[in-house]
Amino acid sequence: MPIKSADTTTIKTVVQPSKRGRRRRDDTPTPNRADLVNAVLTIEKRDGAGSLSMRKLASEVGVSARLLYTMVKNKEELYELAVNSILASWELPGPELSWQERFSTLTKTGLELCMTYPELARQALRYSLENKYPENAYRLLDEINRYFKEAGLNDSEARQVQMLLNALLLGALDLTRNYQNDEQPKLMAEFYKALDIAFAHILKGVRLG
Numbered sequence: 001m002p003i004k005s006a007d008t009t010t011i012k013t014v015v016q017p018s019k020r021g022r023r024r025r026d027d028t029p030t031p032n033r034a035d036l037v038n039a040v041l042t043i044e045k046r047d048g049a050g051s052l053s054m055r056k057l058a059s060e061v062g063v064s065a066r067l068l069y070t071m072v073k074n075k076e077e078l079y080e081l082a083v084n085s086i087l088a089s090w091e092l093p094g095p096e097l098s099w100q101e102r103f104s105t106l107t108k109t110g111l112e113l114c115m116t117y118p119e120l121a122r123q124a125l126r127y128s129l130e131n132k133y134p135e136n137a138y139r140l141l142d143e144i145n146r147y148f149k150e151a152g153l154n155d156s157e158a159r160q161v162q163m164l165l166n167a168l169l170l171g172a173l174d175l176t177r178n179y180q181n182d183e184q185p186k187l188m189a190e191f192y193k194a195l196d197i198a199f200a201h202i203l204k205g206v207r208l209g
Contacts, residue, residue: 031061033071033081040082041117049118049173052078079123080134086113086120087136092143099150106144107195110169115188118173125170129163151204168195 031039039060043052052075058065072078090109093102114121127133133141141162148158172191 030067031063031071035061036068036071036078037082037085040078041085041120044082044117044120049122052119076123079120080127082117082120083124083127084134084136086117087124087134087140090140092140099147103144103147106140106147107165111172111188111191114169114173122170122173125166125173128166129170164198168198 036057039057040052043056043060047056054065054068054075057078058068072081090113093105095102097105124134124137128137144162145158148161153161168191172187175187175191
């Protein structure tokens with residue numbers, strides 16, 4: 001309630017300071033996990049690899065960092081949720097294409113995602129090398145294994161090729177750390193050529209061009 005000064009000529013209002021770390025009633029609603037994932041993808045695409053922090057994410061969604069820790073344990077869990085989201089929305093090539101065309105299309109999409117979300121891609125590839133796959137990865141793995149079987153590879157050979165592909169992608173992601181954003185398309189073109197040469201010796205008929 002307004003408080004009048006002693007001479008009653010000036011009216012002053014006492015304003016209670018807001019408490020830090022708490023949301024006011026007129027703030028936007030508390031985000032859910034889907035909101036957090038969208039914010040993670042936005043930060044990664046906009047600010048580049050390694051730019052995500054809990055404080056930056058909190059600012060992006062308009063909450064305190066303390067509140068974020070009631071929703072997720074840490075950045076690792078955020079990465080896993082974001083990777084799972086990307087894998088869930090990944091459209092697989094149509095069955096009307098040959099296995100070479102499907103494999104090439106899938107690989108191109110993977111490379112584009114790697115360059116768009118490099119840190120998320122690095123986390124996903126780490127999971128695969130450690131045999132710790134997110135829930136939505138298995139549909140993609142099954143699809144790739146079908147390509148390898150059509151190519152005549154047995155299960156052991158298919159695993160070795162998959163490991164080689166993951167290692168190549170990880171190497172490309174590490175290389176991009178030393179390049180400016182405007183130089184990355186050139187690096188991508190060179191990496192396409194490198195993959196062409198590698199797969200020419202492994203899977204006959206696979207071309208990315």
